[in-house]
Amino acid sequence: MDSKILSDQDTEHASEKKAKLGIKFFFLYLLFYAAFVIIGVLNYELFAIEVFRGVNLAVVYGMGLILFAVLLGILYNYLCTRYENQINKTEE
Amino acid sequence: MIYGISYTALTFFILFVAFVLWLSFYLGKRTKSASTYYAAGGKIHWSVNGIAFAGDYLSAASFLGICGMIAISGYDGFLYAIGFLAGWIVALFLIAEPFKKLGKYTFTDALNSKFNSRAITLTASVSTLIISIFYLIPQMVGAGDLVTPLLGLPHWVGVLLVGLIVIFIVATAGMASTTYVQFIKGGLLIVLSFLLTGYILKHGFTLTPDHPGQPYHAFIEMTPEVKGDKVITAGDWKVLDQVEVKGKKLVRLEKEGIVRWFDLAGQEGHYLLKEVLSITHDKSGQVLYNGEPQANGNFYQVGHLSKIVVDGKEVDKTGAVGPVEYLSILENSTVVRFLNAKFTYGDESVSVYYPHETSGKDFLLPGLKYKIGKGSSIWSKLDFISLMLALFLGTAALPHILIRYYTVRSARDARKSTILAIAAIGAFYVLTLYMGLGAAVNGSMDVESSNMAAPLLARAFGAVLFSAISAVAFATILGTVSGLIVAASGAIAHDFIDLYLKKNLDENAKVKAGKIAAFAVGISAIILGMAFKGVNVSFLVGWAFAIAASANLPAILFLLFWKKTSSRGIAYSIVVGIVASLAIILTSPTMWGIYGLDPANAPHHLENPALISFPLAALTVYALSLAYPNGKITAAK
Numbered sequence: 001m002d003s004k005i006l007s008d009q010d011t012e013h014a015s016e017k018k019a020k021l022g023i024k025f026f027f028l029y030l031l032f033y034a035a036f037v038i039i040g041v042l043n044y045e046l047f048a049i050e051v052f053r054g055v056n057l058a059v060v061y062g063m064g065l066i067l068f069a070v071l072l073g074i075l076y077n078y079l080c081t082r083y084e085n086q087i088n089k090t091e092e
Numbered sequence: 093m094i095y096g097i098s099y100t101a102l103t104f105f106i107l108f109v110a111f112v113l114w115l116s117f118y119l120g121k122r123t124k125s126a127s128t129y130y131a132a133g134g135k136i137h138w139s140v141n142g143i144a145f146a147g148d149y150l151s152a153a154s155f156l157g158i159c160g161m162i163a164i165s166g167y168d169g170f171l172y173a174i175g176f177l178a179g180w181i182v183a184l185f186l187i188a189e190p191f192k193k194l195g196k197y198t199f200t201d202a203l204n205s206k207f208n209s210r211a212i213t214l215t216a217s218v219s220t221l222i223i224s225i226f227y228l229i230p231q232m233v234g235a236g237d238l239v240t241p242l243l244g245l246p247h248w249v250g251v252l253l254v255g256l257i258v259i260f261i262v263a264t265a266g267m268a269s270t271t272y273v274q275f276i277k278g279g280l281l282i283v284l285s286f287l288l289t290g291y292i293l294k295h296g297f298t299l300t301p302d303h304p305g306q307p308y309h310a311f312i313e314m315t316p317e318v319k320g321d322k323v324i325t326a327g328d329w330k331v332l333d334q335v336e337v338k339g340k341k342l343v344r345l346e347k348e349g350i351v352r353w354f355d356l357a358g359q360e361g362h363y364l365l366k367e368v369l370s371i372t373h374d375k376s377g378q379v380l381y382n383g384e385p386q387a388n389g390n391f392y393q394v395g396h397l398s399k400i401v402v403d404g405k406e407v408d409k410t411g412a413v414g415p416v417e418y419l420s421i422l423e424n425s426t427v428v429r430f431l432n433a434k435f436t437y438g439d440e441s442v443s444v445y446y447p448h449e450t451s452g453k454d455f456l457l458p459g460l461k462y463k464i465g466k467g468s469s470i471w472s473k474l475d476f477i478s479l480m481l482a483l484f485l486g487t488a489a490l491p492h493i494l495i496r497y498y499t500v501r502s503a504r505d506a507r508k509s510t511i512l513a514i515a516a517i518g519a520f521y522v523l524t525l526y527m528g529l530g531a532a533v534n535g536s537m538d539v540e541s542s543n544m545a546a547p548l549l550a551r552a553f554g555a556v557l558f559s560a561i562s563a564v565a566f567a568t569i570l571g572t573v574s575g576l577i578v579a580a581s582g583a584i585a586h587d588f589i590d591l592y593l594k595k596n597l598d599e600n601a602k603v604k605a606g607k608i609a610a611f612a613v614g615i616s617a618i619i620l621g622m623a624f625k626g627v628n629v630s631f632l633v634g635w636a637f638a639i640a641a642s643a644n645l646p647a648i649l650f651l652l653f654w655k656k657t658s659s660r661g662i663a664y665s666i667v668v669g670i671v672a673s674l675a676i677i678l679t680s681p682t683m684w685g686i687y688g689l690d691p692a693n694a695p696h697h698l699e700n701p702a703l704i705s706f707p708l709a710a711l712t713v714y715a716l717s718l719a720y721p722n723g724k725i726t727a728a729k
Contacts, residue, residue: 019189023185040464054416054424056453059419
């Protein structure tokens with residue numbers, strides 16, 4: 001559906017599903033983010049291990065967190081759009 | 093001399109500012125209603141809004157600050173990039189869509205959508221104003237810092253210039269022009285960062301980072317005659333004195349009437365005197381750079397490698413390298429950083445910057461700034477956790493970011509623009525790692541201002557790139573300041589005057605009040621920008637994030653996800669968040685140092701307040717919502 005003519009009313013019915021998905025994705029990301037902080041505080045030496053073509057875990061994990069956020073965002077949008085379209089189709 | 097007036101940069105500045113003013117004037121003709129002024133009529137396309145989000149977010153702190161911090165402290169600067177981006181996860185998954193549905197123009201509108209409480213109106217507008225002003229100060233200070241070296245203008249002129257241009261932008265067209273300025277600037281910033289990173293990778297590594305018209309200074313090294321641990325002779329230099337500062341033995345030498353400081357390195361039988369950079373202030377107000385007036389041009393950009401290792405072999409240079417190879421080579425090489433030591437010598441105040449070798453392994457690990465490994469304490473570890481928490485939670489609570497959700501048509505557009513923002517900002521933050529590391533090893537560091545790392549790195553690769561990057565950095569400040577002034581003027585005119593004081597303004601009066609408020613906030617920002625000259629920019633931005641995370645986020649999250657949340661709970665949590673975060677910041681060791689007291693005697697050793705102030709505010713909204721549910725509040729009104 002064209003976003004120009006999609007109103008908040010149309011997406012309202014999918015809101016609950018989207019909110020639940022958002023919370024799940026939030027905690028999934030939080031898990032990885034918290035693990036990063038915990039490694040830093042409790043097992044700092046682990047960050048020094050080379051894990052990818054001579055690059056250490058700290059850099060790979062940091063870049064991974066950035067990339068993971070982008071990918072998770074794209075997946076979230078895909079699923080939310082699908083919910084919205086499904087519900088709108090059902091209503092038609 | 094590090095800086096000179098660049099006429100190419102000046103041309104870029106003038107062209108860009110002229111374009112921005114024309115755009116504001118053009119859009120200003122269409123700004124007739126409050127909706128257009130505060131939220132660009134809610135008609136901005138999600139893709140424009142997404143890049144404008146990136147423009148809003150990639151402020152002076154992100155572009156100039158993070159690159160500079162990576163160049164100085166390596167991976168610890170990248171921690172900010174990781175945390176700043178992670179904050180968008182909270183915005184996307186928890187805030188974006190429901191927040192868009194709640195509000196109209198401002199953060200206060202959204203918080204108050206279910207209650208119509210005057211207490212919320214007051215506290216939320218005060219919170220917006222405080223956060224916006226704390227965020228404004230470093231932008232204005234940064235504007236002065238940027239304009240001074242590039243255009244040869246005094247700091248106050250830079251602040252005044254930015255202030256006046258921004259007041260014009262905001263007062264003419266409000267959110268519409270701010271959005272398009274941010275869109276253009278955000279897009280340009282990302283494109284230019286890709287270009288700069290391309291240059292860095294193409295250039296690779298070299299032990300002698302000379303650039304066309306910009307040879308790297310060959311620091312003097314000589315073997316002295318030493319007795320005990322005192323230098324007796326030093327080549328053709330006359331030995332004047334020797335002092336010990338922070339365990340460093342610094343020797344004062346003179347030649348041809350010029351006095352310089354050297355670092356005595358090594359040990360008995362193998363002593364070496366190494367030239368350091370020095371800035372000396374005497375009582376008469378005279379400032380000498382390496383013993384000479386700054387205009388003599390004998391103060392240098394620094395940052396280089398002392399050892400490059402490729403596949404286990406030492407080399408002098410590498411040639412072009414790939415992005416992964418760049419990091420792995422750096423990890424096996426040795427970076428020379430210039431550390432600072434300050435001391436008083438007679439009636440002179442001396443600041444020296446001495447070379448210090450840091451292994452690439454340590455440079456690409458956390459710990460040079462935030463002590464979580466070697467030499468860490470429980471306080472430094474708590475500080476690290478608190479910083480990462482503040483960065484994670486602060487983003488989604490910044491008023492000038494939140495109001496951007498009202499500029500698009502629908503909740504779906506709010507979501508899509510947030511995802512585009514995450515992709516754009518994420519790409520930029522990955523590039524900051526290369527730009528920061530590139531500045532650290534390419535002789536692009538101004539020891540006096542790490543904020544200039546990215547522009548100076550661009551200068552190494554050509555005048556045009558430097559001019560474009562500098563103009564965009566200036567635009568970065570213009571755009572962010574515009575967004576902040578819109579948010580702050582909304583808090584005063586819409587929230588406080590119209591809603592709290594119940595003036596019931598009509599559309600024209602709302603716009604007029606907004607413009608007057610923008611003018612007042614702009615003038616305040618100019619004055620504060622001049623007053624805070626020299627204060628650490630990142631430190632001030634950290635305040636804004638900490639206050640936003642503590643004052644606003646608990647209120648937003650509880651409102652969205654807990655049905656029992658009451659108006660009193662929200663209002664008091666905002667107050668507790670502001671007071672707790674400010675109290676912890678103002679009694680921190682850093683502030684103790686600023687007050688002229690011994691930081692070791694500070695009441696606590698936490699620099700970042702979020703670890704305490706966020707849970708405290710969350711607990712307040714929970715407890716007071718249970719103690720004073722909505723029914724009682726309504727009855728009380």
